[in-house]
Amino acid sequence: MAIVAGVDFGTLSVRVTLLDSSSSGSHKRGGLATASAGYPLKRKRDDPDFATQSHQDQMDALTAATRAVLKSSGIKGDLVEAIALDTTGSSVIPVGSSMEPLDDYYLWCDHRAKREAQEITLLAHQEDLEAIEWCGGVYSHEWGFAKLLHWLRHNPEKRAHLASAFEHCDMVAATLCGISDPHQVKRSVCAMGHKWLWNPRWGGLPPQAFLSKVDPLFDGIREKLAGEYCTSDALAGHLSPRWAEALGLRAGIPIPVGAFDAHWDAIGAGCREGDVVNVVGTSTCIIAMQRSPKLVPGVCGVVPGSVHPEYTGIEAGLSATGDIFEAIARRAGVTVAELSRGLEAYRAGQTGLLRFSWDNGDRTVLVNSELGGMTLGWNLIHTAQDELFAAIEGTAFHTRIILERMAEYGTPVERVINAGGVPQNNLVLSQVYANVFNKPVLVPDGVPTSLGSGIFALLAAGAFSTIEEAQKAMCLPFKTYTPEPQAAAIYEDLFRLYRKLYFAFGSRDAAAASVGDVLPELRAIAARVAKTA
Numbered sequence: 001m002a003i004v005a006g007v008d009f010g011t012l013s014v015r016v017t018l019l020d021s022s023s024s025g026s027h028k029r030g031g032l033a034t035a036s037a038g039y040p041l042k043r044k045r046d047d048p049d050f051a052t053q054s055h056q057d058q059m060d061a062l063t064a065a066t067r068a069v070l071k072s073s074g075i076k077g078d079l080v081e082a083i084a085l086d087t088t089g090s091s092v093i094p095v096g097s098s099m100e101p102l103d104d105y106y107l108w109c110d111h112r113a114k115r116e117a118q119e120i121t122l123l124a125h126q127e128d129l130e131a132i133e134w135c136g137g138v139y140s141h142e143w144g145f146a147k148l149l150h151w152l153r154h155n156p157e158k159r160a161h162l163a164s165a166f167e168h169c170d171m172v173a174a175t176l177c178g179i180s181d182p183h184q185v186k187r188s189v190c191a192m193g194h195k196w197l198w199n200p201r202w203g204g205l206p207p208q209a210f211l212s213k214v215d216p217l218f219d220g221i222r223e224k225l226a227g228e229y230c231t232s233d234a235l236a237g238h239l240s241p242r243w244a245e246a247l248g249l250r251a252g253i254p255i256p257v258g259a260f261d262a263h264w265d266a267i268g269a270g271c272r273e274g275d276v277v278n279v280v281g282t283s284t285c286i287i288a289m290q291r292s293p294k295l296v297p298g299v300c301g302v303v304p305g306s307v308h309p310e311y312t313g314i315e316a317g318l319s320a321t322g323d324i325f326e327a328i329a330r331r332a333g334v335t336v337a338e339l340s341r342g343l344e345a346y347r348a349g350q351t352g353l354l355r356f357s358w359d360n361g362d363r364t365v366l367v368n369s370e371l372g373g374m375t376l377g378w379n380l381i382h383t384a385q386d387e388l389f390a391a392i393e394g395t396a397f398h399t400r401i402i403l404e405r406m407a408e409y410g411t412p413v414e415r416v417i418n419a420g421g422v423p424q425n426n427l428v429l430s431q432v433y434a435n436v437f438n439k440p441v442l443v444p445d446g447v448p449t450s451l452g453s454g455i456f457a458l459l460a461a462g463a464f465s466t467i468e469e470a471q472k473a474m475c476l477p478f479k480t481y482t483p484e485p486q487a488a489a490i491y492e493d494l495f496r497l498y499r500k501l502y503f504a505f506g507s508r509d510a511a512a513a514s515v516g517d518v519l520p521e522l523r524a525i526a527a528r529v530a531k532t533a
Helices: 055-073 114-126 144-154 168-177 189-195 208-214 241-247 261-268 322-332 336-340 384-408 427-437 451-460 467-474 485-506 518-531
Strands: 003-009 013-020 033-038 042-044 047-053 080-087 092-095 164-167 235-238 254-256 275-280 284-290 301-304 312-318 354-356 374-376 415-419 441-444 478-481
Touching: 003 055, 003 168, 003 261, 003 451, 013 055, 013 451, 033 055, 047 055, 055 168, 055 241, 080 168, 080 261, 080 451, 092 144, 092 168, 114 144, 114 208, 144 164, 144 189, 144 208, 164 168, 164 189, 168 189, 168 235, 168 254, 189 301, 189 312, 254 451, 261 275, 261 284, 261 312, 261 415, 261 451, 261 467, 275 384, 284 384, 312 384, 322 336, 322 384, 336 384, 354 384, 354 485, 374 518, 384 427, 384 485, 415 427, 427 441, 427 478, 427 485, 451 467, 485 518
Parallel strands: 003 080, 080 254, 275 415, 415 441
Antiparallel strands: 003 013, 013 033, 042 047, 092 164, 235 254, 275 284, 284 312, 301 312, 354 374, 441 478
16 A cells, blocks of 8 residues: 555646555545645636746645645645646746746746747748748747747846746746756756657757747757656655655655656546547646657657657647636626536537637637637627536537547547536536547546546555556546537538638638628527527
8 A cells, every 4th residue: 555645737736645555355446535725826817828836835735735735635744655646838038047036937828928939930931940840830829949039038127047947837846846957957858848849859949040040039048958768657855854844754755857848637537549638627638648759740749758658649629728717707797607507508509609719819720829719699688607508519520620630640549538516516618529529538526636646646556556556447438428429510610610610710821701691600600599498
C-alpha cells in the first residue's frame, strides 16, 4: 500500500487528492479524500485579454488545500510517499537568477500576445521552420514564446533581471524541491513540446538565429531556457524541508516532472490509444495519443512523450467552454446551476439558435485569435436558458469539427471520453455530445480531477510499474451516454449549417461563401422540432 498526493492547479483553485494504491473494495476507488483552495484571477475591465495570477497566492492555496485534506482524511502527513502536480498552460512566469518571480504568471487565458504570435507564425513559414508544422501550422497567442516576448516588450525596466522563464508546472515543482538555480530545473516535455516548439527531432528548441530574427529581445533566450527536458516518468526532485513543513508532509519524498492538467486528466480518465478525451472545463482540451506521430493541420500540438511517455501526445481544443456558460449565466444574473435547471427538457434544435464558441477566439482548427462569440437566429422571446442550451450544442459542434479533422489525418477515434469538471456537473452536456457525434460518450462515474496526477505520484512512489497498471487499479468506471436517433438526425442537419458557417466566418478568404440559407434553415428545423413535441 502507498498513499500519495495528486495536485491539480486549475484556473481559480487548486485541488489536492490523497490516493491509496489499494483503493478498491471498502476504499473509495480513485481517491481517499480531496480538498481545494482558491486564488484570485487578476483581470482588467478595460483589457479583456489580460489574465494573470500570483505565484505566492497559488503556493499559499496549495499549502491550505494540502493541510485541509490531511485534516479531513485523518491521514498523517508522514505517511504520504510522493506528490505530483499538474497545472494550466501555457501559463508563463519570468524569473530572476535565484528563481524569484519577476512578475505574475501570464495565465493560459491571457490573450495579449496576439501580435507576437502572428510574427512568430509568419517568420516560421518564411524560414521553413519544421516546428511550425508540428503545432498545426499556426503559433498561438496562448503559448510560451509569444507571452514571453510580450512581457519583454512591455517591461523594459525588468529585462536585465530575466534569468529564465518557466511554465507553471515546472515552476511549482522547482519551488517545492527548493531549487534556486534556473539551470537545475527539470522542464516538462509536455509543456515545452506543446507550447514552446520543442522537439528532439530538431535538437530541442528552435535555433537561436530564428528566435533572434523574431525579435532581438530574444538574443540569448535559448541558453536561458536550457536545461534537462523530461517526460513525467522522471523526477523533478524531492520535497525540500521548508516546503515539507509548510505542507505538513515528510521531507525527501519524490516529485515527478509535471505536466498540463488536461494531459494528466486524460490519463486519470483511463485514456488509451484509440481514445479521444475531451477535458471540459473553463476551456476544452482534446487529448489523444498514438504510437506513430501523424501531423494534423490546425491541431495545436503533436509531441512525443507529452501525455504518456511511450506515446506521441496530440492536443487540440476550444479556447472557451465553461467560461461561455458562466458568461451567459452572469449576464442573466444567475448561476450556471440555476440556469441549467430544466435543460433536460430541451430537444435538439428547438431553440432555432446556432452559437459559436469563439468568445476567446478559435484554438482549433482555425487557430484564429481575432474571432468572437456569435449566436445566430435570435427572436424577441429567446431566453438566456435558450442561449445556454445553444452554447452546449455549439461546443459539441466545434468539438466534432476537431474530431473529424483528427480522424481525417489518421488519429483513431474509437472511444470518446468526456472528462474534466463540467461533465460531472452538467448531465445534459454529455447527452448532447453523444447526439451530435452520433456515437457513445463515456464519462467517469465520479470526479477524475487530480486522479491523473495521483497516478504519476504512485509511479514515483513505486506502487505501480506502468501507467496501465495504475489506471486499471485507480481509474473510475464509466457512465455511458448513447445517441438518441431522432436527436442525432436533427443534429446532422444543424451540423451541416454549423460547419459551413464555421469556415465561412472563421476565415477572411471565405467571405464569398453563400450563407443566405442559414437563418431560414434554422427556423425550419426549430419548427419541425416543435411539431414533433
